[in-house]
Amino acid sequence: MLFRLALRTRTFKLTALMTAVALAVGPVVPARAQQKGPPVLRDTESEQLLREYTRPILRAAGLEKQNIQIVIINDGSFNAFVADGRRIFVNYGALLQSETPNQIIGVLAHETGHLAGGHLAKMREQLAQAQTQMIIAMLLGVGALAAGAGGRGNGLSSAGAAAISAPQAVIQRTLLSYQRQQEENADRAGVKFLNATGQSAKGMYETFKRFTDESLFASRGADPYLQSHPMPVDRVSALQELARSSPIWDKKDDPALQLRHDMMRAKISGFMERQDTVYRRYPLSNTSLPARYARAITTYLHGDLRSAIAQIDGLIQVQPNNPYFHELRGQALLEGGRPAEAIAPLRRAVQLSSNSPLIEMLLGQALVASDNKAYTDEAINMLRAAVAREPEAPLGYTQLAMAYGRKGDYAQADLASAQAAYLRGDTKTARDLASRAKTRFAIGTPGWVKADDIVSAKPMPGQKNN
Template sequence: MSDMSHWSLLLFDCYGRREIPHMPAFTRKRPAQLPLCFFAARPVLILLLGLIVAYAPMSPASAQGRIAVVRDAEIEGLLLDYARPIFKAAGLSQRGIEIILVNNPSFNAFVDGRRIFINTGALATSVTPNEIIGVIAHESGHLAGGHQQRLREQIARARTLAVVGALAGIGAAAAGSLSGTEGAAAAGSGLAQAAPSVAQRALLSYRRSEEITADRAAVKYLNATGQSAKGMLKTFQRFSQSNALAGVRANPYEQSHPLPRDRIALLDELAKKSRHYNKKDSPALQRRHDMIRGKIAAYFGGAPAVGRVFRNNPNNVGARYGMAISSYLRGDTRRAMSEIDKLIASDRNNAYLYEMKGEIHLKARQPAKAASALAKAVQLDKYKSGILRGRLGFAYLSTGDPAQMNNAIRELRAALSSDPGNFNAYTYLSRAYAKAGDVANAELTQAEGYFRAGNVREAKRFATRAQRKMKKGTPSWQRANDIVKYKSK
């Protein structure tokens, strides 16, 4: 990646903790807490461990250990607009569902807890908003159907089937050996080897039915919101063509999703029954989608990537936006500013164009002008993004003007109020307090930042330092005391 000064890039495991590698749940238990079967037959210990790992309820995120999460106000706002009608139709609007943007170039999305994770590659590849809306509808089907909890139950059943089958096979093999019957021993050995395969097939069969259920639910939500399922269909057709070109010949029983041709046939039938099938996205929504595609291409591949994405329409607003960002990233602030000003002239109410203008000023070491542009972005932002408030606070801080520190503190506190996970804002707020001469709150803010990031040791150290400078019993003293007295579970 060329430059992440504008975007915030964080590492999370599937539960949202920062930079903490995932560890399968059973490995965190003490030996006394492990199931008795782990000690019943020492020769099969490695086999059983392998089975538990294979069927541990891990999402794609946790399977990889950590995932890189990108924060961007513009993209988050657009995804929110895509998702709100779908969440309402699915009965999820009151459940606090989050959409998380993942730094990954592949076309993928998945659910975990109350979160939908969408790869940057999915946004960059999708030509229309409807394609991503279809993805969100499908993942909402999983959430509304409670598929995660049911999957955990199926995993438990598969695990039991695999373990019992393996132990039965080993028991048969042992009995055959004692009796001197080679056939019984061989049969027992075969049973032990087949048990994981039987369990896997049972689990994957369930997963295939789950995916079809989510597809049906997605079409239902799209119909309820007056949107087409054509985008979903196009996405599956793309996957099918990719598999065909790659010469993929997969065993249908070993796939967690239905074979593309089966899934496409079903979706094609459902989608074309809808009176909304030929409905297109609004020009305004398409424009916003093109702009985020240009932004993602610029950040992850520069001008060449932007050119590839818009090779059939180089004058598209997304292409122009992407090229402006590419100029900014390579340090050509004059050209970047010229292009952004032209875009603003044709779209004066776009908060994110002013945000980018502010970022260009920051790179050009013009923090006062950056603050002016970012203040305009905050004013126009209908989502009240904590990310934008944080950037405005940083611009005020960057001026180095003591008279601007109160403005910096105000904006950074507002940023953290609406977005407590904005880790950079804690550091900037601490600096602003320090520049304003409030060392106690500077240290308390640093402590809270460390605590949010999972570094309890450093959090306690800074909280202790802050407490010594505060009057006992005050709200700030109590916040510091809560961190000092915190005991890890």
């Protein structure tokens, strides 16, 4: 199941933050971070594959015990970045545009290089130092302006203005130079990790080479000292020399892994692209499994449930133990208004996926939507277990609230609704529901304490305090 989720933490590109701080004295919050944050896409199949991609890289970097997570951002452009030291953010566009596992693994290796090098912490130190330098420069400049005004002389006033503006340009260049060095270090570290895990750096080189070709015109005439990343040609040239020195330069991805990668790309295309775009990418003449997967998804999304189910059943015949085909069948039936029929394929998907919490939430939704009260306790138990393992997924709490409401447990229903609203970023609604839940729980009970926590909680980063 692929669905969107509001991201809880404030995220931003270091480039945006660094440039902003270099141009202003006070703390600066990027415009995008002032909103609720970029939406996140959740999908068990994609997330599992990305975990497998990053696990050996993180082990080679000595970060295997750091619980680094991969977060898929709902953005069609090709980008990946780190922002908080414990997560790597990848746009779905990067997954869709990467033709081989090795290409996206190379990008992940580069981002791991940033984490292993402690670049976020070091950048914060540079930013703090830059702010201090800027304040000093401002004070000196203001002092010169005051002296010029007191002496009624334009010379000191002009000097004061120059003292304010000149250091800003110097500090900006210094910070940009520092970040360019970080990017080069991350490239070298990424190649090192790939070599250590027996993987070629060719995909990493191919990715950066493609962007070099695309950005040559845009970067023509640019000042290399005002760029946050190394100039494209220089960067790719250095990367090519480093990557080609590896004895495994020409090593290919395993065919089975390539198929899984192609299936992930097809799934993203089916869910995220227009139907006509999907059919151009995967025409009917293409009878491969990924093409059939993409067409089945876009068929059900655009209302032809009967045809979609037939296509999904054809996929299941080819791979009867693929949990994500059964998940898709259940999701199509559930969203097509047939929740009772969705239960069986979703049960099978849960079983085959070793109890994926996201798929359990979908099954819980089907159990609740079936209107069969006999399923209420099962839904509650399943959803409670799912949100315990995936506490940042609003869907689980929303369905849990409905299940409790059906049972007549309105205290727990209000609490679950409050938790869902809080995760969606609706702080006012969350507090209102939690306040009502407190009146229904006995004082000091676990439910009362959880509700009180929501009432007194500060808004999550990026949320408004309504």
